[in-house]
Amino acid sequence: MPAPKAVIDYINANADKFIDKLAKAVAIPSISGDGKHRGDVVKMAHFLKGELEAVGVSVELRDLGKHVMDGEELHLPPAILGKLGNDPKKKTVLLYAHYDVQPALKSDGWDTDPFKLVIDEKTGRLIGRGSSDDKGPLLGWINNLQAHHALGLELPVNIKICFEGMEESGSEGLDDLIKAEAGPGKYFDGVDCVCISDNYWLNTRTPCLTYGLRGLSYFKLKISGPGRDLHSGVFGGTVHEPMTDLVYVMSKLVTPDGKILIPGVNDLVAPLTDKEKALYDRLDYGVEDVESAAGGRIAISSEKTTVLMGRMRYPSLSIHGVEGAFSAPGAKTVIPASVSGKFSIRLVPNQTPDNIRAFVEKYVKDEFAKLGSKNTLEIEELHGGKPWVASPDHYNYKAAVKATEIIYGKTPDMTREGGSIPVTLTFAEALDVNVLLLPMGRGDDGAHSTNEKLDRSNYIEGTKLLGTYLYELSTVQ
Ligand SMILES: [Zn+2]
Structure with missing residues (x-):
C-alpha cells in the first residue's frame, strides 16, 4: 500500500522546514572520535530526544557506561531508544541510525564551514558534515513521524528506534546493549525486521538496496x-x-x-547461483565506475560481472x-x-x-x-x-523495492558491499530477524571526506521513500 497522498503532500509542503532541521542538526558538531566534542554528542542526543517526543515517541536515553579514549576516561554518549505504537495486529520495525559524525575542520580542505549547512541553489546540494552520514537519513524518519503527528494519522506499523552516538568510533557499548535487550520481555522483543539507513547508492543515478557486507x-x-x-x-x-x-x-x-x-x-x-549472477549483470555500475572511483585504469578484468563480484561476493x-x-x-x-x-x-x-x-x-x-x-x-x-548476507526475497526487501519503484520510478539495484557495518550483523544474529540496508544518499556524497553533501532531492524524496517503505511493509506478505 503506498503512503497516503496527505503524507506525501505534507513532505512536499514542509521540505524547507525539514532542511532547516537538518541545518540545526549539522550545527551540533557531534564528533564521537574526539573527546573534546563529547559534550556535543550528548547535546545531539538531547536535541533528538526533544524532536522525537514532540511527535509522540516515548524516548529513553540509555546510559552505556564509560570507556577510555586516548588515555582519558569518558562517559559514552547514550543510545536513544524509542517506541511508537503497540498494536499486535501490526508489524514492528526497528529503525537504526547514528547521530555522531566524523571529524571535520575547514583546514582539511572544506570550501565552507563544515558545521554550517550550506544550501547550494545551483546544484541542489546540502553541504555539511553529517548531512548524508547519517543525520539526513536519521531526520528522514523523524520527518515522517512529524507528518503523521501533524495530520493526526496513525502509523501503519509499530516502530522501535535505536539511534547511537558512537558509530564512527566502533559502536562502543552498543553490541552489549543489543544482546542484553534481545529476548522475551526485553526492549527489542517483538521486532519483526530491522531497517538501517546508513549507506549510499553505488552511483549517482540508481537507488539500491544492500543485502550483504563482507x-x-x-x-x-x-x-x-x-x-x-x-x-x-x-x-x-x-x-x-x-x-x-x-x-x-x-x-x-x-x-x-x-x-x-x-x-x-x-x-x-558459497557457490554462485544463476539467479544471483543475473543480479550482477543487471547492476547499473560498470568497470568505468570502478576505475573512476579508483582514480586509475587498473580494474582486474574488463568483465563487469567479474569486477563487481570481486568486490561484493x-x-x-x-x-x-x-x-x-x-x-x-x-x-x-x-x-x-x-x-x-x-x-x-x-x-x-x-x-x-x-x-x-x-x-x-x-x-x-x-x-x-x-x-x-x-x-x-x-x-x-x-x-x-564475520560477513553478513540477508535474504533479498524477504518481505522487508520486497517492501523496500516497491517503495523505491513508487518514489523513484525505478527498480533498485540489489547490491552487496565490500566493507563492513558491524551492527548489521549484531542485529541479525541477536534478534534473529531480517535486516535491510535502505540508503538515502548517493555514491558521491563524500561521507567521511571533505565537502560532504546530501542532494536536496535525495533528502526530500528519500524522506518519502522511508515513509512509503513503512506503508509497503504493513501490507507486504
Ligand atoms: Zn554512517
Whole structure:
C-alpha cells in the first residue's frame, strides 16, 4: 500500500522546514572520535530526544557506561531508544541510525564551514558534515513521524528506534546493549525486521538496496632473528635476513590478479547461483565506475560481472604494509632485526574469522618452513569480523523495492558491499530477524571526506521513500 497522498503532500509542503532541521542538526558538531566534542554528542542526543517526543515517541536515553579514549576516561554518549505504537495486529520495525559524525575542520580542505549547512541553489546540494552520514537519513524518519503527528494519522506499523552516538568510533557499548535487550520481555522483543539507513547508492543515478557486507580477518606476520639491526656490509651473505624471508612468504599469499593462494580459503565460498549472477549483470555500475572511483585504469578484468563480484561476493586478500622495515628516503644499508607484514582477507559466506584462521596459520608456517631459515615466525590475528548476507526475497526487501519503484520510478539495484557495518550483523544474529540496508544518499556524497553533501532531492524524496517503505511493509506478505 503506498503512503497516503496527505503524507506525501505534507513532505512536499514542509521540505524547507525539514532542511532547516537538518541545518540545526549539522550545527551540533557531534564528533564521537574526539573527546573534546563529547559534550556535543550528548547535546545531539538531547536535541533528538526533544524532536522525537514532540511527535509522540516515548524516548529513553540509555546510559552505556564509560570507556577510555586516548588515555582519558569518558562517559559514552547514550543510545536513544524509542517506541511508537503497540498494536499486535501490526508489524514492528526497528529503525537504526547514528547521530555522531566524523571529524571535520575547514583546514582539511572544506570550501565552507563544515558545521554550517550550506544550501547550494545551483546544484541542489546540502553541504555539511553529517548531512548524508547519517543525520539526513536519521531526520528522514523523524520527518515522517512529524507528518503523521501533524495530520493526526496513525502509523501503519509499530516502530522501535535505536539511534547511537558512537558509530564512527566502533559502536562502543552498543553490541552489549543489543544482546542484553534481545529476548522475551526485553526492549527489542517483538521486532519483526530491522531497517538501517546508513549507506549510499553505488552511483549517482540508481537507488539500491544492500543485502550483504563482507567480513574481515586481519593478520600480522612477524619474522625475527638478529638481536639488533645489522649492517649489510658486515652481515650481508652471512645470516638469514628477516626481510628476505618475509617478502618470500608474503609473495605466496595472493597472485597479482587477485587469486588467493591459501588452500581451503576459497573452498568455503558459497557457490554462485544463476539467479544471483543475473543480479550482477543487471547492476547499473560498470568497470568505468570502478576505475573512476579508483582514480586509475587498473580494474582486474574488463568483465563487469567479474569486477563487481570481486568486490561484493568473493573474498579478497590485500597486503597493507611492513612494520619495522626501512621506509625513509635514501640508501640506508640496514638489515632490519624484526619485520612484521600486515595483510587482511575480506570474508564472504561461509567464511568466518574462526574457520579462516587455521588455514592461514598452517599455510604461512608451511611456506616459511620450506625456506629452511633459522629465523623465527609468529602469526597473530589482529582483528576479525564475520560477513553478513540477508535474504533479498524477504518481505522487508520486497517492501523496500516497491517503495523505491513508487518514489523513484525505478527498480533498485540489489547490491552487496565490500566493507563492513558491524551492527548489521549484531542485529541479525541477536534478534534473529531480517535486516535491510535502505540508503538515502548517493555514491558521491563524500561521507567521511571533505565537502560532504546530501542532494536536496535525495533528502526530500528519500524522506518519502522511508515513509512509503513503512506503508509497503504493513501490507507486504
Ligand atoms: Zn554512517
